[in-house]
């Protein structure tokens with residue numbers, strides 16, 4: 724089954740319910756920089772309008788690779804009801820296209836160990852050993868370079 728999602732830019736608040744339910748247990752739902760004008764929040768919606776996937780993008784230096792215009796991808800999650808149907812791919816593909824158009828040259832993320840394979844399918848590569856994020860668990864640093872015109 725393929726989820727017929729549409730990806731669109733939204734305000735931070737539209738991403739908070741899914742973020743709270745799936746990513747932020749025990750921690751504030753808001754992340755520093757959510758309201759920064761440069762920050763992009765994307766949502767994947769079903770035809771019903773229901774938000775079934777979210778992510779956030781913001782300009783941020785990468786600790787592992789030198790880049791002129793690096794962006795961080797974070798707060799990525801899809802509703803368990805649609806997992807494996809392409810919603811996550813649709814979100815990341817849209818995100819990378821937007822950032823390429825905006826002139827970004829690198830996107831990086833702290834990837835949960837369980838999500839490394841997902842990001843690899845979207846072109847990211849692991850660039851760190853495993854490290855622990857308190858309250859969340861093991862992660863790897865991952866990056867993907869973007870074509871610069």
Ligand SMILES: CC(C)(COP(=O)(O)OP(=O)(O)OC[C@H]1O[C@@H](n2cnc3c(N)ncnc32)[C@H](O)[C@@H]1OP(=O)(O)O)[C@@H](O)C(=O)NCCC(=O)NCCS
Nearest residue numbers: 799800801806807808809810811812834835837838840841
């Ligand atoms: C990781 C996550 C975002 C994937 O979302 P999804 O909607 O299931 O992703 P898709 O259905 O678009 O999958 C895209 C591809 O990645 C693969 N994939 C999905 N999750 C995967 C995983 N955890 N490990 C390896 N491959 C995975 C799919 O099989 C698919 O492969 P294909 O296109 O070759 O068939 C989702 O499982 C999730 O929200 N997990 C919990 C929160 C989380 O870990 N977020 C990431 C924080 S760093």
